Amino acid sequence: MNLSSTEQDYLKAIFAITTIESRSANTNAIAEHLKTKASSVTDMIKKLAVKKLVKYEKYKPVHLSAAGIKTATSLIRSHRLWETFLVDRLKYDWSQVHTIAEQLEHVKDSELIDKLDDYLGNPSFDPHGDPIPTRNGAFPVREEITLINMKEGQCGTIASVLQDDESFLEALNDLDICIGNDVEFLKQISFDQSIKVIINNETIILSETMASNISVQKI
Amino acid sequence: MNLSSTEQDYLKAIFAITTIESRSANTNAIAEHLKTKASSVTDMIKKLAVKKLVKYEKYKPVHLSAAGIKTATSLIRSHRLWETFLVDRLKYDWSQVHTIAEQLEHVKDSELIDKLDDYLGNPSFDPHGDPIPTRNGAFPVREEITLINMKEGQCGTIASVLQDDESFLEALNDLDICIGNDVEFLKQISFDQSIKVIINNETIILSETMASNISVQKI
DNA sequence: AAATATTTTTAGACTAATCTAAAAATATTT
DNA sequence: AAATATTTTTAGATTAGTCTAAAAATATTT
Structure with a gap:
């Protein structure tokens, strides 16, 4: 599916709120996360619901569909691999790389991320210590x-x-x-x-x- | 100056037509180059003229200003360095990298391209054999x-x-x-x-x- | 130099993403 | 359960970039 960067950002935000922060993805929570307004969120949620990426009932918190989770996971994979590249290879300080990776993660190419993964030696954790999902979407764990x-x-x-x-x-x-x-x-x-x-x-x-x-x- | 990807694409197109292909940058030539329509070009040229990136008189071909040339050159630098990275490091075939580099070249960060340049060993020519402008904007030459x-x-x-x-x-x-x-x-x-x-x-x-x-x- | 062809610009409409302000629904308090 | 507060949605506007179709300017042909 061809998604805009903005649509992808919404999916990532919903994933972060629900799965990482274990909160429910209310309109306001998403708006706050993306530094936008509640009305914009409602509009976008409707769009994503039509594309079957989220499950949505009016006035209820949204949930990612299986397809939505898959997309969000691969974005997180992309983001964390790029951060690893920027710190390990280009010698950036880990405090500087987030905004750059936010841009790089949206580059579209079917082979790019797997090639980058191989080039970096298939790391399990990024410079912030966060797990990098594998190409199958599995998150490496640790205690x-x-x-x-x-x-x-x-x-x-x-x-x-x-x-x-x-x-x-x-x-x-x-x-x-x-x-x-x-x-x-x-x-x-x-x-x-x-x-x-x-x-x-x-x-x-x-x-x-x-x-x-x-x-x-x-x- | 903060330019959108689209504005940057127009500057690159004008640079390619005028400086690389030695033709004059008519509205139609730009439209053809960017696979868009003449009316869209006119609109954008006006925007770029307000930003002093091009010199424009109605019904005449446009020319890049000094600032426009500088921006276009740094985009070409970015594009060609990313192509070099994709071929030399990620083992892409050189026929595949153009569209990926089109996306990567727009990533905004003040240090990124110089760091990438250093990482790649300051190459003078990209995998297509084209000269990579130096950080001062100079194009390496050869016969x-x-x-x-x-x-x-x-x-x-x-x-x-x-x-x-x-x-x-x-x-x-x-x-x-x-x-x-x-x-x-x-x-x-x-x-x-x-x-x-x-x-x-x-x-x-x-x-x-x-x-x-x-x-x-x-x- | 008049007629025709081409190029460029304008006018007005469309889409994606956003916003403000008002309305509607839900949640909380009394 | 009524009143109040909060959250969410809708309605309508805005912006960047695009488009089509018509008008205006320039270029070419006769």
Whole structure:
């Protein structure tokens, strides 16, 4: 099916909200995710429903159809492979690559993404630590926990981030926090829910928001 | 300046017609080049004139301004670097890469193309043999002659093609003609203007159209 | 130089995606 | 369950790019 970049963006947004964030894909949630307005979302949802990419009943949250899930997954695959290329090969900083990959992921060619995958050595995780779907649409898994949910004394390594906002990624850079770093959870400070952790042998305090957006692979 | 992909395509078309093909950029010539209609061209030319990218007087052919030339050149640079990436790194056949590069060239990021250039080792010519403008906008040169214009007994190597049409590139593939092959011009057959040449130690006949679209580097 | 042909421009309409503002439906509070 | 608040949808407008058909300008032929 030939979809516009915009249609593809909507499918990705619905996938992110439902499958990744486990929320229901209301009109407003989608609008917020795509920084557009609710009325625009309603229009587009109708279009996608005609194309059988979403299941839609008026005033109800939307769901992706099997075809919709397939398309969204292959977009995520494309996005994450391009991010891997930009960081590993072109030496971009991982905080810069999201907006570029947003554009690259929409390039249409039947062979491109599989060739890129092979060229990069079929990586399982991207520079943000997120799983790259295989060409069959399967997401590689690993045992992860959100930093804020760790127990006192628990150890692990930074595995991925739950937000792609450039300011968030820069904050991590400023704190010298990278994918792969060792973490030990010390304790949560009840006053403001901030947490005390050891990362790279340095004891630091992270805000609740910060710690809610960092995913740790259990050891 | 923030230009849409469409605006960029018009600038490239005007550059190709004026500078590469040495013709004047009439409304119809541009329309034909972009497979659109004359009325659409007029509308767009007016837009580009307001943005000072072209010099335009009603009913006259358009010319690119200095800014227009700069933009067109950097698009050609982007296009040819992506083609090089697709062929050299992703192992595409050179006949397949044009339409993919058409999409990739529009990806917007201030550092991307220079990083790609460095990654590829700052190549001077793309897989079609065409010069890749440097980051300063200079076109690398070499001594070339169109195959049809060679003199009897003259020798050279296939340097580039003057058409990107997929069917043309496939025809070259079928004849086992590649960039870098040695050529010796034998004679032109006056009956139909076809030519007799030795390519890779094989004597073959090429149609006039064919030979008009192959560029040979003189030895 | 008048008649004809070609090219270019204008006028008005269409599509995809968006928006604002109002209306309708659903959800929450009292 | 009535009143209020929130969410969603509709209606109508806007913008970028395109198109067809007609009008205007330029070019060519006789």
